[in-house]
Amino acid sequence: ATSRDGATCSGHFGQRPATGFPKAYGKTSTYAPCPYTPTQLRHAYGAGTTHGATGHGSTVAIVDAYGSPDMPADADRYARATDDHAFGPHQYRQHVTPADWHVSDACAAPATWAGEQALDIDLAHGLAPEANILYVGADSCLDDDLMDAESYVIDGRRADVISNSWAKIVHSDPGHLTPALIDAWNLLFEQAAAEGIGVYFAAGDCGDSSPAAAETGVNCDLKTTQVQADFPSGSPWVTSVGGTTLALDRHGDYAWESSMGDELSILTDHDSAWGPVPGVFTFGGGGGASDFPQPWYQRGRVTGSTGQRRTPDVALEGDGALPVLIGLTDAGTFHLAGFGGTSAAAPAFAAIQADAQQASGHRLGFANPLLYALDRGRLFHDITDQPANAGAGPLTVVRDEGPDTDTSTGEQRYLLYTLGHDFGLHARPGYDDATGLGSPTRGYLGWFQRTGGTLK
Structure with missing residues (x-):
């Protein structure tokens, strides 16, 4: 198969051997699957049209920084x-105030958020195609502005669920998340829970967010000073969404998932070998122990805890080596490109919750107490680093970065990824700090339809 950017890829996991490349771990790898579309994700997780659940009647708010002038045309x-x-009339709304943007003193330029905005909107709309989407662009990626954007949704009760694909670390040098600021964030999330609004946060893409992970992880904060769960994902009043590596079979059905953790190897010795093998940690899901006491909903259901709130709560596909497809305008040209991270998982799971609201007939609000009380064995995939039906030995893929890759700068077109190797986090049977309770099965939305979302 060939992806939309002309790169070689597999139609499903393991479908196309990467012949002509060196072996890894004694075997020939296969090309990574082509970037996943919302249609494939809906089918894998039973969302969108299964049980008539399309998110109809719900509003999913997306809070990012700034806003691209090309939305929603890019989404359509x-x-x-x-x-x-495509979006129906009045299905997409946005609250963006470019005249008030803080650019010179902010932590990133507005254009750098365009991919994140496209990712969040494409995934939220793709997995809940009839839900209303409200995009709220903060005036910068600083706490005060992000808090104002979050408050705009919560104070006005403008949405049923809020998706947030951004994260910070509590322990850093220099530090900026003061106890007073953390308390202010938690008070806002408590307000959302009291008003029946579910708040969902990406768990991060740097494994345990330790200094060791940050040495090579591409989405890590180099200012980190210790192992930690990201914030606000670690707040006890939000639902933390981690990442997985999703494999589909030749029929497009769910095959297996592993933890989202990639070790990278490149071609060496005149392209005669991959090196190093094992590779260098480059990308993973976030999770672990937060600074907060263990909330009531995790007691007795999260074992091995030291009395702290642990993340993530759930997980969904987001691997950078097996990315999802998004569309955005860059430098005046519309592109289709693969993006990954828990930034993809968070809006996708928020959309599934919108589907669940339609299936149950009422708002779900703060979801964690219900999620931890559900029958985990039937409603969540129990994900491990090495899935039993994925075959023996390390899981590897060769990813073709596309014909536009500039080898003259030292960048390689072909990369080898070893999957299921998050940094400091491990997916094991039961709850774990790599994938939480797991990802929703195709029976997840059916349960809401049968029970109205009420435990017997």
């Missing part, structure tokens, strides 16, 4: 390119 163009559902 993306939907057409992937044979999916």
Whole structure:
């Protein structure tokens, strides 16, 4: 198969051997699957149309920084390119105030957030195609502005669920998340829970967020000073969404998932070998112990805890080596590109919760107490680093970065990823700090339809 950027990829996991490349761990790897579309994700997780759940009647708010002038036109163009559902009249709204943006003193330029905005909107709309989408762009990526954006949704009760694909670390040098600021964030999330609004946060892409992980992890904060769960994902009043590596079979059905953790190897010795093998940690899901006491909903259900709130709560596909497809305009040209991270998992799971609201007939609000009380064995995939039905030995893929890769700068077109190797986090049977309770099965939405979302 060939992806939309001309790169070689597999139609499903393991489908196309990467012949002509060196072996890794004594075997020939296969090309990574082509970037996943919302249609594939809906089918894998039973979302979108299963049980008639399309998110109808719900509003999913997305809080990011700034805002691209090309939305929602990009989202509609993306939907057409992937044979999916474009927005209906008035289905997309946004609250963006460019005149008030803080640019010179902010932590990132507005253009750098365009990919994140496209990712969040494409995934939220893709997995809940009939939900209303409200995009709220903060005036910068600083706490005060992000808090104002979050408050805009919560104070006005403008959405049923809020997806947030950004994260910070509590322990850093220099530090900025003071106890007073953390208390202010938690008070806002408590307000959301009291008003029946579910708040979802990406768990991060740097494993245990330790200094060792930050040495090579591409989405790590180099200012980290210790092992820690990201914030606000670690707040006891939000649902933390971790990442997985999803494999589909040749029929497009769910095959297995592993933890989201990639070790990278490159071609060495005149392209005659991969090195190093094992590779260098480059990308993973976030999780671990937070600074907060263990909340009531995790007691007795999260073992091995030291009395702290642990993350993530749930997980969904987000691997950078097996990315999802998004569409965005860059430098005046519309592109389809693969993006990964728990930034993809968070809006996707928030959308599934919108589907669950439609199936149950009422708002779910703060979801964690219900999630931890559900029958985990039937409603969540119990994910491990080495899935039993994935075959023996290390899981590897060769990813073709595409013909536009500039080898003259030292960048390689072909990369080898060893999967299921997050940094400091491990997916084991039961709850774990790599994938939480796991990912929703195809029976997840069916349970809400049968029970109205009420435990017997």
